[in-house]
Amino acid sequence: MYKIEEPIYFYFLTIIPVMIVVFLLAFIWKKRTQRSFSNESLLAQLAPNTSTFKSVLKLVFLLIGVSLLIVSLTNPKMGTQLKTVKREGVDVVFALDVSKSMLAEDIAPNRLEKSKQIISKIIGKLGSDRVGIIIYAGNSYPLLPITTDHAAAEMFLQNANPDMVSSQGTAINEALELAKTYYNNDEQTNRFLIIISDGEDHQEETKQIAQNISNEGIKVYTIGVGTETGGPIPMKLNGSLIGYKKDSKGQTVITKRVSEVLQDIAIASNGSYIDGNKTETPVKEISTLIGNAQKSEFETKQFSDYKDQFQWFIGIGILFLIIDGFFFEKKTKWLRKVDLFDEEKNKK
Known part of the structure; x- marks a missing residue:
């Protein structure tokens, strides 16, 4: 290595x-x-x-x-030797909404890029904690399994985009179910799930699933990006704007942040909702929560004795x-x- x-x-x-x-x-x-x-x-x-x-x-x-x-x-x-190293930390999984509505530019540069900035800065403040990334729209996909390699997490995060999912929508339910499979350490007492979304296109049973995941010891926190007034969804070709998404009647679609959905998820899972339009607000709150959490010891293999x-x-x-x-x-x-x-x- x-x-x-x-x-x-x-x-x-x-x-x-x-x-x-x-x-x-x-x-x-x-x-x-x-x-x-x-x-x-x-x-x-x-x-x-x-x-x-x-x-x-x-x-x-x-x-x-x-x-x-x-x-x-x-x-x-x-790296001349692969060693098993004991480290202390918590498990943090980020569930990132990559639906088309996240391309709206009602906050700069757009909702998706703002979300990436938030996740990136939170990862930058983590110590030896393990991180994993899930992306979801109409379906959810594991972007990065849980790992201590924060550099890899940053790299995979920057590549996340709506084209990586096969269908559109906001399948928060699937993201919640997938998140449960990420925590592979049964002895880990502190497990965090951070959902970042604009809250659109939710499903009725979301609150129940959020409550179930909380019962398994996973702390769920939601971060909302976007404005209540909303904005159109830009359609681009090779980086150039060619128009805005329209509905079946030819009207420009205006996507708005639905904070209530994210708040309901947080309440059902005994977590909290954070406004993500100002990057430093969620970064500070989440970093403080993770920093104050009790750390569990786990083993990880890594190259050492670099020469x-x-x-x-x-x-x-x-x-x-x-x-x-x-x-x-x-x-x-x-x-x-x-x-x-x-x-x-x-x-x-």
């Missing part, structure tokens, strides 16, 4: 295509300049040892050397630069005798 400590330095690799372009421009300019005062046969006599192949090879050595030195700046590390590997990249990179420095663009005498590329034959 490996990890990159400073991935930002990978941006320096953009210098590689720049160096290639500069080399090509210089090569073209040199050829045009030479042809402006002489022809190819005369140039071959004036500079018989010039080798285009070795010029390219010299550039390759330089690019490899520079690339390896840039990679060394990221400080790559290798720095940057020295290998520095060493090999410098080696290529040394080779480049001692590598001449002129033809090698013994290679001229062998004439691998039929250069001498082609001159005759």
Whole structure:
């Protein structure tokens, strides 16, 4: 297992295509300049040892050397041992509504992105707690099983979108049922389910299911995003707005946050409802709740004893630069005798 400590330095690799372009421009300019005062046969006599192949090879050595030195700046590390580590924490599952109504822009940038911001910031404040992510619309799907890998949770979260579910709607019931299967530690005394939605398209039996899940020891908290006045649902193609969703009568659909639904779920499960339109409000409340909760001990396997590997990249990179420095663009005498590329034959 490996990890990159400073991935930002990978941006320096953009210098590689720049160096290639500069080399090509210089090569073209040199050829045009030479042809402006002489022809190819005369140039071959004036500079018989010039080798285009070795010029390219010299550039390759330089690019490899520079690339390896840039990679060394990221400080790559290798995990040398897989250990079972005991940690303390709680289990937190996020149920994210990805229905089309979550694309409404009545709060900036839109309801879905606001929800992602809230989840991301809560995860950022967690310690050794385990997290899992469920997405739902007309159906619910496990986006990420419960894990201690918060970086993976952030990555999967950013990819969540309405196209990942096969049908539209807001199947909160299915999300609640799926959440019950996420908590794989029977000894975990503190289990949290955080539902983030605009509350539309709920089902009648939702409150009963929420009460049942509460009876199993899962603390349910709901976060509402969107405004009561609502807004239209934008329809986009390749990122460009092409219109707004309309109903069967051709009228623009206005989607509104239905806070009462989320409040009912919270009350039925002995949890609480939080307004999510201001990011810091739910982040602070949820982080405080989790932080004050009693932590349970659990085991997790992870790579440990990470060792720095940057020295290998520095060493090999410098080696290529040394080779480049001692590598001449002129033809090698013994290679001229062998004439691998039929250069001498082609001159005759």
